[in-house]
Each structure stands twice: as structure tokens, then as C-alpha cells.
Amino acid sequence: MTYSNKIKFHYDVPAYIKKQLAEVANELDMTATELLSQTIEEEYERVKIEKNETKL
8 A cells, every 4th residue: 555645643552562563673674664554554455355255
């Protein structure tokens, strides 16, 4: 999911989640924001596929 204009979500992420994101992102050589975006995109695709399969 690529956006020509960035969409900003305003919500509080618990500190322990931020820490986990930062640690894993560091291991993957990416930023926590990139990791979170990638995770959200993958989950969106998974749900979309799952929804399409249930319609069949």
C-alpha cells in the first residue's frame, strides 16, 4: 500500500510496544515506523485475502 500523500495516525502506542518495535526494527535494519507500516500492510492484505476466500 503506497500512498502519494502520507496518512498520519494519531494514537498512543504503549511504551513496551515501542520498545519491542525498536528492538526488532534494529535487528532488521529499518526504523520502527517502517516496521509498523509493513506489519499493518501485511495484516491488511491477509485480512483482505481471507475476506475474499470466505465470499467464495
